[in-house]
Amino acid sequence: MIYFDNAATTWPKPEAVYDAVVNTMKNYGANPGRSGHRMALSAARIVYESRELLADFFNAKSPRDIVFTSNATEALNMAIKGVLKPGDHVITSSMEHNSVARPLFALQKIGVEWDVVKCDSRGFLDPEDVKKAIKPHTRLIAMTHASNLTGTILPVEEVGKIARERCILFLVDAAQTAGIIPIDVQRMNIDLLAFPGHKGLYGPQGTGGLYVREGVDITPIKEGGTGSLSEHLEQPRMLPDRLESGTLNTPGIAGLAAGVRFIKQKDIENIRTHEQKLTSKFLEGIKYKKGISLYGPGDPAHMCAVVSLNVMELDSSELAYLLDSKFDIQVRPGLHCSPLAHKTIGTGERGAVRFSFSVFNTEDEVDEALEALDIICSRI
Amino acid sequence: MIYFDNAATTWPKPEAVYDAVVNTMKNYGANPGRSGHRMALSAARIVYESRELLADFFNAKSPRDIVFTSNATEALNMAIKGVLKPGDHVITSSMEHNSVARPLFALQKIGVEWDVVKCDSRGFLDPEDVKKAIKPHTRLIAMTHASNLTGTILPVEEVGKIARERCILFLVDAAQTAGIIPIDVQRMNIDLLAFPGHKGLYGPQGTGGLYVREGVDITPIKEGGTGSLSEHLEQPRMLPDRLESGTLNTPGIAGLAAGVRFIKQKDIENIRTHEQKLTSKFLEGIKYKKGISLYGPGDPAHMCAVVSLNVMELDSSELAYLLDSKFDIQVRPGLHCSPLAHKTIGTGERGAVRFSFSVFNTEDEVDEALEALDIICSRI
Numbered sequence: 001m002i003y004f005d006n007a008a009t010t011w012p013k014p015e016a017v018y019d020a021v022v023n024t025m026k027n028y029g030a031n032p033g034r035s036g037h038r039m040a041l042s043a044a045r046i047v048y049e050s051r052e053l054l055a056d057f058f059n060a061k062s063p064r065d066i067v068f069t070s071n072a073t074e075a076l077n078m079a080i081k082g083v084l085k086p087g088d089h090v091i092t093s094s095m096e097h098n099s100v101a102r103p104l105f106a107l108q109k110i111g112v113e114w115d116v117v118k119c120d121s122r123g124f125l126d127p128e129d130v131k132k133a134i135k136p137h138t139r140l141i142a143m144t145h146a147s148n149l150t151g152t153i154l155p156v157e158e159v160g161k162i163a164r165e166r167c168i169l170f171l172v173d174a175a176q177t178a179g180i181i182p183i184d185v186q187r188m189n190i191d192l193l194a195f196p197g198h199k200g201l202y203g204p205q206g207t208g209g210l211y212v213r214e215g216v217d218i219t220p221i222k223e224g225g226t227g228s229l230s231e232h233l234e235q236p237r238m239l240p241d242r243l244e245s246g247t248l249n250t251p252g253i254a255g256l257a258a259g260v261r262f263i264k265q266k267d268i269e270n271i272r273t274h275e276q277k278l279t280s281k282f283l284e285g286i287k288y289k290k291g292i293s294l295y296g297p298g299d300p301a302h303m304c305a306v307v308s309l310n311v312m313e314l315d316s317s318e319l320a321y322l323l324d325s326k327f328d329i330q331v332r333p334g335l336h337c338s339p340l341a342h343k344t345i346g347t348g349e350r351g352a353v354r355f356s357f358s359v360f361n362t363e364d365e366v367d368e369a370l371e372a373l374d375i376i377c378s379r380i
Numbered sequence: 381m382i383y384f385d386n387a388a389t390t391w392p393k394p395e396a397v398y399d400a401v402v403n404t405m406k407n408y409g410a411n412p413g414r415s416g417h418r419m420a421l422s423a424a425r426i427v428y429e430s431r432e433l434l435a436d437f438f439n440a441k442s443p444r445d446i447v448f449t450s451n452a453t454e455a456l457n458m459a460i461k462g463v464l465k466p467g468d469h470v471i472t473s474s475m476e477h478n479s480v481a482r483p484l485f486a487l488q489k490i491g492v493e494w495d496v497v498k499c500d501s502r503g504f505l506d507p508e509d510v511k512k513a514i515k516p517h518t519r520l521i522a523m524t525h526a527s528n529l530t531g532t533i534l535p536v537e538e539v540g541k542i543a544r545e546r547c548i549l550f551l552v553d554a555a556q557t558a559g560i561i562p563i564d565v566q567r568m569n570i571d572l573l574a575f576p577g578h579k580g581l582y583g584p585q586g587t588g589g590l591y592v593r594e595g596v597d598i599t600p601i602k603e604g605g606t607g608s609l610s611e612h613l614e615q616p617r618m619l620p621d622r623l624e625s626g627t628l629n630t631p632g633i634a635g636l637a638a639g640v641r642f643i644k645q646k647d648i649e650n651i652r653t654h655e656q657k658l659t660s661k662f663l664e665g666i667k668y669k670k671g672i673s674l675y676g677p678g679d680p681a682h683m684c685a686v687v688s689l690n691v692m693e694l695d696s697s698e699l700a701y702l703l704d705s706k707f708d709i710q711v712r713p714g715l716h717c718s719p720l721a722h723k724t725i726g727t728g729e730r731g732a733v734r735f736s737f738s739v740f741n742t743e744d745e746v747d748e749a750l751e752a753l754d755i756i757c758s759r760i
Binding site for chain 2: 001003005008009011012013017018021022025026029030031034035036037038039040070071072073074076077081097098099101102103105106196198204205206207208220221222223224225226227230231232233234235245246247248249250251252317320321323324330331332333334335336337338339340348
């Protein structure tokens with residue numbers, strides 16, 4: 001089987017990830033940060049070390065700035081709803097996922113004003129257009145780091161600079177880039193970074209997080225037991241406790257840490273190079289194929305390892321079904337939870353088939369996919 | 381090591397739980413409900429079967445009524461914030477955990493009115509007192525099924541009847557009872573049931589859920605990608621999608637299902653009998669010990685397997701530390717994230733040490749704990 005659906009969830013994971021999850025469940029199965037007994041302290045240590053690791057990975061100032069969530073969607077909701085109040089203005093790109101668009105759609109109803117800056121048909125954003133969209137009451141710029149549809153990398157650094165200069169909070173959705181493209185929250189002027197654990201960081205599903213720059217106040221969307229200041233009915237103000245109510249997913253977090261260690265050991269630059277090589281080979285291979293409509297930049301330097309296409313008039317679900325059933329190649333068809341992005345690139349009606357690669361994919365697998373596309377194209 | 385902190389997280393888990401988590405990560409690691417390829421469909425099937433299993437376990441009408449969350453706290457926040465609007469009135473008991481109390485404390489600031497019905501010093505609630513607290517604008521009664529501090533079982537069935545008769549929504553926090561005491565949402569007139577996966581259901585940390593009776597409208601606290609109706613910026617109305625944004629914790633959910641299967645195989649009545657036997661033995665053993673202050677009903681028929689106590693003037697953390705370091709017995713000291721309950725039983729200042737048993741604990745372990753308490757009492 002060839003798995004090319006890594007933009008949804010990376011698979012397989014490094015062996016160390018499976019081991020960390022099981023080892024934690026079996027040997028450190030207590031509740032972290034609650035009781036003071038030895039197994040609870042061991043669990044708390046696992047969580048703390050994972051926090052340290054992620055803080056270092058994204059160059060956060062302190063492990064306290066890393067909040068664990070169950071996925072990137074939760075992190076994005078926390079950030080968006082924790083910051084925006086009625087009367088505030090927010091700017092996004094037109095390449096956003098529904099995990100940004102749907103919370104904002106909901107907030108519009110309570111008086112949050114939302115402007116979408118249009119990207120071009122390959123998904124590129126002009127930072128000048130963001131600058132022009134700023135209003136006196138702009139409170140937040142929320143932007144994906146790379147499109148989950150076209151792989152297009154957005155100019156995070158440039159927009160971060162614009163946001164910081166105007167004291168506007170800057171939220172980055174790193175769903176497609178965490179673990180894949182180096183992220184430095186300080187250098188990039190990122191105030192809030194939402195990241196999934198189960199994609200480029202090679203952790204298990206059920207993990208993710210939110211980086212919160214010290215001093216940024218987030219009103220929690222969930223309150224509850226934090227194991228701290230238990231005597232108070234008011235949610236504690238200190239991070240990460242303020243945003244981490246209820247029992248954490250300790251085995252998942254241990255697995256996520258193992259994923260991050262795997263990346264550090266491989267070096268993210270090597271991973272990026274490998275994925276660019278696969279993307280480049282795939283793009284070269286389809287460039288001259290008749291009947292293929294390719295979306296996005298078409299240039300690995302400006303993309304993460306995500307390529308979307310359609311074949312002639314074939315429905316995207318049908319193409320994906322053929323690839324799966326006849327060639328054992330697993331890709332994702334449809335709308336990819338990103339209607340704004342589809343509208344931007346002109347595939348709002350039919351969707352597209354997405355190929356997405358991970359560090360575990362090989363050039364031979366890309367060759368097989370190209371052959372499969374050849375055969376499909378020749379038979380239609 | 382003797383682990384008596386099962387009210388926080390049960391440990392160990394049945395072997396089948398560890399196996400299900402790893403097997404899912406290794407062999408069904410795709411994203412459920414997103415792509416249509418075979419591994420994604422297998423992952424979706426795992427999630428659906430788990431939903432079916434839990435619906436059957438709580439006697440819900442349909443698997444659609446089960447929403448997966450990352451823990452019970454998330455489920456409680458979803459229910460409370462999804463239902464209550466400014467101007468609504470809510471009633472709780474005085475034995476609630478901070479996962480109910482803190483969201484309500486926050487909602488008070490936006491105009492939700494909250495009345496706490498006082499339980500007696502053993503944690504018992506008189507349903508008549510709930511009836512008396514009802515106002516014309518009472519929208520919700522939220523109540524724990526059993527106290528995480530004293531184990532006291534609250535009269536869910538009686539209060540459910542009162543709520544249903546008056547068309548008031550009834551939310552039950554089953555953090556201490558799911559998998560331990562049989563729950564039938566239809567018979568008990570429960571509209572919303574929040575449950576953790578990692579306690580009495582023997583699933584992994586990072587799992588839990590919310591049962592939502594068909595027809596109860598919950599405004600989501602999180603929106604995002606649901607893999608359904610992707611073309612719409614409005615969150616879908618259908619359950620469970622409406623409340624399940626972002627990638628689910630498939631391996632965790634598979635582990636939770638394995639935990640529920642374990643309970644079904646053992647039969648919940650047998651588990652309850654075993655835990656009552658342990659509780660009874662423990663209570664008998666400490667009844668005549670000098671210097672021990674026991675809290676709660678002191679009668680296993682009215683409790684889940686949770687016993688809290690203090691020894692003379694010893695600080696609860698010190699007692700727990702002695703038990704851990706000298707006798708290898710792991711218990712939880714302090715305030716247990718339940719300041720309202722501590723106030724009710726009169727331990728708001730000093731906290732208490734909690735012993736909580738699971739199906740894996742034995743009578744010998746209880747004997748060892750009793751001996752340890754003897755030694756500690758004799759030395760003070």
